[in-house]
Amino acid sequence: MRRLCIAAGATLAFLTAGFFPTAQAQTTFKVGTAEAARGRKAEGFLEVPAGVDAATSIPVAVINGRNAGPVLALVSGAHGTEYSSILALEQLIEILDPAQIAGTVVILPLVNLPSFYQKVPHVNPVDGKSMNRFYPGKADGTQTERASYLITKEVVERCDYLIDYHGGDLDESLRPYAYWAPTGRAEQDRVSKMMVLAFGLNHIIIWPDRPTDPAATRYLDNTASVRGKPSIVVEAGHAGTTERDDIELLVSGSISVLRVLKMLPGEPLTIENPVWLEKTVEVASEKAGIFYPLVKRSGYVAAGMKLGYVTDFFGNVIYTARAPVAGIILHICSVPSMKQSDNIAVIGVPAAKPPA
Numbered sequence: 485m486r487r488l489c490i491a492a493g494a495t496l497a498f499l500t501a502g503f504f505p506t507a508q509a510q511t512t513f514k515v516g517t518a519e520a521a522r523g524r525k526a527e528g529f530l531e532v533p534a535g536v537d538a539a540t541s542i543p544v545a546v547i548n549g550r551n552a553g554p555v556l557a558l559v560s561g562a563h564g565t566e567y568s569s570i571l572a573l574e575q576l577i578e579i580l581d582p583a584q585i586a587g588t589v590v591i592l593p594l595v596n597l598p599s600f601y602q603k604v605p606h607v608n609p610v611d612g613k614s615m616n617r618f619y620p621g622k623a624d625g626t627q628t629e630r631a632s633y634l635i636t637k638e639v640v641e642r643c644d645y646l647i648d649y650h651g652g653d654l655d656e657s658l659r660p661y662a663y664w665a666p667t668g669r670a671e672q673d674r675v676s677k678m679m680v681l682a683f684g685l686n687h688i689i690i691w692p693d694r695p696t697d698p699a700a701t702r703y704l705d706n707t708a709s710v711r712g713k714p715s716i717v718v719e720a721g722h723a724g725t726t727e728r729d730d731i732e733l734l735v736s737g738s739i740s741v742l743r744v745l746k747m748l749p750g751e752p753l754t755i756e757n758p759v760w761l762e763k764t765v766e767v768a769s770e771k772a773g774i775f776y777p778l779v780k781r782s783g784y785v786a787a788g789m790k791l792g793y794v795t796d797f798f799g800n801v802i803y804t805a806r807a808p809v810a811g812i813i814l815h816i817c818s819v820p821s822m823k824q825s826d827n828i829a830v831i832g833v834p835a836a837k838p839p840a
């Protein structure tokens with residue numbers, strides 16, 4: 485109900501702005517060093533102090549709308565080589581006009597700068613940790629944990645809604661999809677489902693059974709979700725590329741969510757009939773060697789079909805990966821490098837019917 489009140493207030497503020505300009509809260513919104521007065525945009529950094537290892541700076545933009553409303557956080561680049569998602573948020577910082585916005589948009593376009601600069605996929609090369617597995621973080625931990633702690637305090641705890649952006653790391657040939665994680669709290673789930681449908685990606689993974697302990701939420705979206713804030717995860721991009729189609733999906737989806745939350749005027753482009761996926765099945769390699777894929781992202785496979793094979797360094801096939809289930813290839817390894825237990829593919833299994 486609280487959220488409904490916020491939305492109604494935001495709409496009212498939008499409608500009455502011309503008549504009662506002084507009725508708007510004249511507050512500034514500050515995240516890290518980015519401080520934006522109402523109706524303004526500001527850039528700055530979340531400064532993660534040095535601890536057991538080096539300090540780091542996370543870029544942040546605050547777009548503080550002219551009219552009052554909720555706070556939406558958009559976060560990308562926990563994996564600093566998932567470039568499409570990073571470029572999409574950079575574009576949104578430029579595109580979003582505070583004069584049009586009711587509420588505040590906080591954008592972190594690139595959480596994991598060391599990964600980006602050093603072209604290291606999956607982890608923060610400073611401490612070897614994934615920057616989307618250590619939430620809510622620790623003030624006295626390693627760099628990833630200290631950054632996660634600061635993001636929890638400065639962004640998650642102060643937002644009303646959150647979107648976490650990913651998209652096909654250097655070794656992942658990925659087709660676009662979103663995650664929707666129901667919590668069992670009806671109103672929160674209604675809003676997060678409205679957000680994921682408004683985002684418009686046509687494949688949506690239903691992700692139940694997330695960690696519920698606020699002190700061990702692991703993932704960014706789950707950290708927001710456990711704290712009562714509707715949140716979703718979106719992915720588009722593949723294998724280090726920055727194709728316009730992928731970036732455009734993420735930019736237009738974000739604008740559509742701003743519309744469904746009444747933070748921007750205009751109608752959202754809500755998808756009517758997405759493919760809901762009831763689970764995902766990961767296929768890992770049993771051998772180290774050179775990987776050759778036999779399927780492409782977005783292809784359909786039957787149970788038992790070959791996904792690819794691994795050779796030794798003399799051309800001898802030492803392992804053949806087969807699909808354990810029928811489904812759609814969400815992503816397939818895009819490079820020949822293959823260690824034992826590395827991911828070969830992730831298969832999404834369509835749900836028989838949409839979630840209630």
Ligand SMILES: [Zn+2]
Binds near residue numbers: 562566650652
């Ligand atoms: Zn990622």
